[in-house]
Amino acid sequence: MNVFYRVASQAPFDLPLSAKPATLVECVAVVRAAAAARGAAADNCVAALCVCTRDGAALRGEEEWRAHEGSVVVLTSPEQQLTAPVAEDEDFTPHPAIMTDGGKHCYYELESDGEGKGKKPFPLAFAEFVDNSIGATVTCAKRVVRIFVIIGCSPGDSYIVVLDNGVGMDSKALKEWATIALSPEERKIERRESGLPCFLDSNISRFGVGSKLAAFYLGRVVNMTTKRAGTTHVHEFCINSAIMKERRQDHESPYVGRLFTREVGNPMHNVKELREVFHFEKKLDSFSYITISELNFDALGLSEEPNKQELEVMQQTLVDTLKSIYCYYVDGPPADIIAALPASPAFGRVHLSLHIRLPRGRRADVPLDEYGADSTSRVAHEALSDPPPLCFRGAVGGAAVVGIASYFPFNLTETLPLGAELPITGPTLRFFWSGRLIPYERVTVVTRSDKDGDRPDALRDNILAFSPNKSSAQCRIPPECYRRTVIQLFFDNALPVTQQKAQTRRREVPGGPVAAAAA
Numbered sequence: 001m002n003v004f005y006r007v008a009s010q011a012p013f014d015l016p017l018s019a020k021p022a023t024l025v026e027c028v029a030v031v032r033a034a035a036a037a038r039g040a041a042a043d044n045c046v047a048a049l050c051v052c053t054r055d056g057a058a059l060r061g062e063e064e065w066r067a068h069e070g071s072v073v074v075l076t077s078p079e080q081q082l083t084a085p086v087a088e089d090e091d092f093t094p095h096p097a098i099m100t101d102g103g104k105h106c107y108y109e110l111e112s113d114g115e116g117k118g119k120k121p122f123p124l125a126f127a128e129f130v131d132n133s134i135g136a137t138v139t140c141a142k143r144v145v146r147i148f149v150i151i152g153c154s155p156g157d158s159y160i161v162v163l164d165n166g167v168g169m170d171s172k173a174l175k176e177w178a179t180i181a182l183s184p185e186e187r188k189i190e191r192r193e194s195g196l197p198c199f200l201d202s203n204i205s206r207f208g209v210g211s212k213l214a215a216f217y218l219g220r221v222v223n224m225t226t227k228r229a230g231t232t233h234v235h236e237f238c239i240n241s242a243i244m245k246e247r248r249q250d251h252e253s254p255y256v257g258r259l260f261t262r263e264v265g266n267p268m269h270n271v272k273e274l275r276e277v278f279h280f281e282k283k284l285d286s287f288s289y290i291t292i293s294e295l296n297f298d299a300l301g302l303s304e305e306p307n308k309q310e311l312e313v314m315q316q317t318l319v320d321t322l323k324s325i326y327c328y329y330v331d332g333p334p335a336d337i338i339a340a341l342p343a344s345p346a347f348g349r350v351h352l353s354l355h356i357r358l359p360r361g362r363r364a365d366v367p368l369d370e371y372g373a374d375s376t377s378r379v380a381h382e383a384l385s386d387p388p389p390l391c392f393r394g395a396v397g398g399a400a401v402v403g404i405a406s407y408f409p410f411n412l413t414e415t416l417p418l419g420a421e422l423p424i425t426g427p428t429l430r431f432f433w434s435g436r437l438i439p440y441e442r443v444t445v446v447t448r449s450d451k452d453g454d455r456p457d458a459l460r461d462n463i464l465a466f467s468p469n470k471s472s473a474q475c476r477i478p479p480e481c482y483r484r485t486v487i488q489l490f491f492d493n494a495l496p497v498t499q500q501k502a503q504t505r506r507r508e509v510p511g512g513p514v515a516a517a518a519a
Contacts, residue, residue, distance in 0.1 A: 001016075001017050001020050001070065001071050001072070002015070002016050002071040002072075003015040003016075003017060003027070003030075003031060003071065003072055003074060004071065004072070004073045004074065004086045005031060005035060006073055006075055006080075006083045006084060006086070007035075007049065007074060007076055007080075007083070008075075008080050010035070010083075011038065011039075012083050012084040013034070013035075014088075015030070015034050017030070023062055023065065024051060024059060024061070024062055024064075024065035027065070027072070028049055028051065031049060031051075031074050032049070048076070049074055049075075049076070050075045050076060050077050050078055050080075051073075052072060052073050052074075052075055053068060053070070054070065054071060054072075054073060056073075056078055058078045073086060093253055093254065093255065094255075095248065096241070096244035096245055096247075096254040096255070098180070099180050099212055099213070099216060099239075099241075099244070100216045100220075100241035100244060100245070102209075102216075103212075103213030103214055103215070103216050103218075104299075106213060106217075106499065107121045107122070107124065107125060107214075107299070107500070110124065110440065110502055120299075120300070120301045120317060121500075121502075122217075122218065122299050122300050122301070122314075122317075122318070123317060123321035123322055123325075124214075124439070124500050124501075124502055125214035125215075125217050125218055126147060126160075126162070126214075126218075127322065127436075127501070128210040128211045128213075128214040129211055129215075129290055130145055130322065130352065131205050131210070131211075131436070131501070132204075132205050132211055133145040133162060133164035133166060133288070134202045134204055134350055135166075135202050135204055135205045136164055136166025136168075136288060137165060137166040137167075137202075137348075137350065138166075138202040138348070139167065140165055140166065140348070142348075142351065143164075143165070143348050143349065143350045143351060144164060144350075144351045145162070145164045145350055145351065145352045145353070146162070146280075146353050146355060147160075147162050147163075147318075147322075147352075147353070147355065148160070148161040148162075148163070148276070148277060148355045148357065149314075149318070149354070149355070149357070150273050150274070150357040151302070151306060151356075151357070151358050151359070152273065152359060153359055154304070155294055155296070155297050155304075156294060157271075157273060158293070158295045158297075159273055159274060159291060159292065159293050160218055160219065160292040160295065161274065161277050161289055161290070161291050161292075162289060162290050163277060163280060163287065163288070163289035164287065164288055164289070165284050165286065165287055166286065166287070166288055167228065167229065167286055168226045168227045168228040168229065168286040168287060168288050169226040169228065169235065169288060170228055170235070171235050171259065171261070174224060174226055174235050174237050175237070175259070177211075177224060177237075178212075178224070178257055180209055180212050196333065196347050196435075197333035197334070197347070197402070198328055198333045198334065198402060198435050198490040199402070199432075199434050199491065199493070200328060200329060200333055200435035201434060201435070201492075201493070202435075203434050203493045204434050204435075204436055204501075209499060210499060210500065211290070212239075213499075215290065215292050216241060217296065217299055218292050218296055218299055218300070219292035219293055219294050219296055220240070220242065220296070221238070221239070221241070221292070221293045222238070222239045222240075222290065222291070222292055223236060223237070223238045223239075223269070223290070223291040223292075223293070224236070224237045224289075224290050224291075225287075225288070225289050225290075225291065226287065226288040226289075227264065227284075227286055227287055227288075228286055229285045230285070232263065232264065233262070233263070234261070234262050234263065234266075234281065235259065235260070236259070236260040236261075236262065236267075236268055237257050237259050237260075238257055238258045238260070238268075239257045240257075264281050264282060265278065265282050267281075273357070274291065276357075277289065277291075300314055301313060301314055301317070302314060311356075315354070315356050315364060315366075318354060319354055319366050319371060321439065322352065322368060323371055324437055324439065325436050325437045325439060326350065326368070326436055326437075327437070328435050328436075329349070329350045329435055330349060330350055330351075330352050330369045331349070331369065332347055332349050333347055334389075334488075349369065351367070351369060352368045353366060353368060354366045354368065389405060389406040390405040390406075391403065391404055396491075399492055399494040399495035400491070400492045401490065401491050401492075401495075402489075402490045404487070405427075405485060405486070405487045406485070406486045406487075406488075407481070407484060407486075408484045409481075409484060410484075416484065422480075422484065423483055427482050427483070427485035427486065427487050428483075428485070428486045428487070429487050429488075430486070430487070430488045430489070431491065432489065432490045432491065433491050433493070433495055433497050433501065434491075434493050435490070438497060438502065438503060438504060440502040441502075441503050441504055491504075
């Protein structure tokens with residue numbers, strides 16, 4: 001604490017103390033000694049002193065002294081004016097709820113508004129970890145990302161683990177990962193210019209916020225385990241929301257985690273439910289995996305005692321959403337765009353798999369590269385459109401864009417990919433950012449007859465207008481033809497997106513991302 005000596009007619013001085021004196025009497029004695037050492041007259045040193053708070057309230061008695069927190073000002077009386085200003089540095093460490101509860105607000109907001117209304121957003125939280133793993137495995141000959149969802153009889157014996165065989169982190173990089181809002185640029189992680197089709201460059205991790213917020217949305221304890229190639233040591237960093245709150249109540253810095261360094265295969269918390277995960281440590285030269293425990297069952301759409309239907313819905317939602325988001329990272333870029341490029345480097349597909357573990361030995365393993373229920377990638381991969389897809393390039397608000405427009409007619413048999421549905425009006429539009437789907441981007445497609453005039457703010461509001469009867473009477477295009485058109489837009493990393501990468505920040509893009517489709 002600091003003691004500010006501002007007694008009238010005496011030279012002011014600041015007295016920093018390493019610890020708060022036990023009693024008010026002791027504090028006064030320390031101040032008198034310090035004043036005397038600075039040459040104050042003896043009669044003034046023994047004069048009555050008044051110890052006050054920085055707000056000018058006198059501390060009268062030992063009980064008030066014990067209750068007071070912070071620095072004090074020593075005056076002749078509470079009414080005395082300051083003989084010199086008082087200044088000191090104040091710590092304003094953010095409340096731990098910024099990290100531990102921030103994700104709940106973000107994801108519940110997605111669930112209650114816009115395109116995500118009524119949908120459980122937990123797959124988007126899983127996607128934050130997959131984003132990091134895709135970036136970590138970009139140099140691997142075989143890119144492996146495994147998601148384990150281990151549901152026990154209660155949240156306390158349930159776990160989520162996302163493991164990859166990426167480059168891993170040293171202790172410095174692990175500490176930087178734990179620091180909220182420390183962006184890749186600040187961590188000196190360079191963006192890759194790969195030249196791959198559809199901007200599948202793996203530059204997905206962006207803000208330094210998402211994985212922490214997502215982890216504490218899904219659970220209460222987060223443990224990151226990692227090892228770099230060629231080393232023998234494994235690093236573990238644990239962040240516990242309960243401990244963070246306790247530290248704040250004890251007036252300690254809440255943003256302190258425990259960093260362990262250990263040998264391979266010797267985990268700090270050797271629980272039987274995670275032995276299958278620990279087994280991979282001895283198989284991989286480098287790896288990282290995040291473990292989330294004390295799960296939030298409500299976020300996963302589960303009751304306190306999950307039933308079979310809830311678990312099946314959770315699994316299917318997770319599989320369908322992740323396959324849609326990462327369809328091109330899992331299946332590879334569209335053949336039409338590859339053919340349109342003069343030369344393009346080889347793309348390493350991501351082997352993304354989901355592993356569900358339930359009580360009584362029930363289990364499910366789903367390799368997403370073998371899972372075919374997603375219709376997004378089939379638009380480009382099944383080559384059923386007639387005529388062949390139209391590929392185009394452009395730029396919107398500083399972001400580069402590559403597009404594919406496909407038409408799927410009904411020629412005695414249905415050519416629409418399995419799972420695709422005809423929209424009510426106009427074409428279907430899908431937006432991708434750095435190769436991954438922006439799932440909740442909303443585009444309103446209207447015909448010109450549906451709106452009053454041609455509003456100048458249509459593109460800004462993500463409204464795509466088209467004229468089904470614009471052509472001549474001899475070549476009038478039925479509205480259903482537009483409904484059978486699928487437009488996929490692939491933007492590079494320059495397109496602004498929301499923190500959860502669920503939507504674009506269209507107000508920051510002149511014309512909005514839909515301007516590329518309108519063109």
